[in-house]
Amino acid sequence: MLDYIWLNDKSPILNQLPNKFKSAVILLHPFVKMPLGWGKNNRKNDDEHIYPSDKDILEYGKPVSWKTMLHESGLTSLGELAIALKTSIGALRKQYARKDLAERLLSSIKDDLYYPNEDFTSIFLITDLINVLESKGANQLSYSDPILDKSGTINPKCITPLDFSELSLKELMITDENMDFAFMNVYDSFITILMAKDENIEEIVKVINCETIVCDKDTYINWYSQAY
Numbered sequence: 001m002l003d004y005i006w007l008n009d010k011s012p013i014l015n016q017l018p019n020k021f022k023s024a025v026i027l028l029h030p031f032v033k034m035p036l037g038w039g040k041n042n043r044k045n046d047d048e049h050i051y052p053s054d055k056d057i058l059e060y061g062k063p064v065s066w067k068t069m070l071h072e073s074g075l076t077s078l079g080e081l082a083i084a085l086k087t088s089i090g091a092l093r094k095q096y097a098r099k100d101l102a103e104r105l106l107s108s109i110k111d112d113l114y115y116p117n118e119d120f121t122s123i124f125l126i127t128d129l130i131n132v133l134e135s136k137g138a139n140q141l142s143y144s145d146p147i148l149d150k151s152g153t154i155n156p157k158c159i160t161p162l163d164f165s166e167l168s169l170k171e172l173m174i175t176d177e178n179m180d181f182a183f184m185n186v187y188d189s190f191i192t193i194l195m196a197k198d199e200n201i202e203e204i205v206k207v208i209n210c211e212t213i214v215c216d217k218d219t220y221i222n223w224y225s226q227a228y
Contacts, residue, residue: 004173007221023201026213027192029116030063073108079227091188116190138176
């Protein structure tokens with residue numbers, strides 16, 4: 001069993017990896033595009049703020065890349081987009097928040113387009129992540145949830161993406177029985193961290209359908225800070 005870890009911004013991510021993990025990659029959660037009119041049809045009134053459930057996202061939604069949102073918003077880098085997202089949810093201290101970036105992002109969010117999943121691994125990524133673990137021989141997955149103080153094991157062949165998304169409220173660490181791989185979501189963020197004992201993680205992430213940032217010796221959990 002591998003307990004959840006809290007990555008700090010005092011040292012690079014690779015220096016904080018547990019159990020001899022050697023490599024890591026940041027997975028960027030995609031934005032969510034629902035069918036035209038979905039929001040209007042599901043709001044009780046025009047002022048109600050709603051977000052599609054994982055079930056609705058799987059059934060009707062499509063992922064929208066950060067690259068697409070850069071084009072739509074006029075932001076110039078993934079770092080700026082991360083700061084805009086975190087500013088708009090109040091996840092940055094006042095001295096680091098960039099309301100100008102958040103406003104540019106918000107102005108590009110049209111009807112039926114929604115922010116990426118915050119705190120949770122995106123439902124768009126769960127199947128790919130489980131497939132990665134299974135392809136490397138995983139027959140059992142272990143999970144650790146520090147918020148609800150619960151842990152356990154699951155059979156990856158017997159759990160659906162929706163079952164998986166209901167395991168945790170916020171933080172969650174998942175690993176295979178040999179602890180060759182692990183992935184964890186990050187509170188107040190729109191990312192998942194995938195780590196591996198294999199140094200060549202680039203080959204692994206090619207099968208995951210999302211944008212990634214491969215961690216090097218200088219990548220911190222606040223990887224976006226260079227955009228301040």
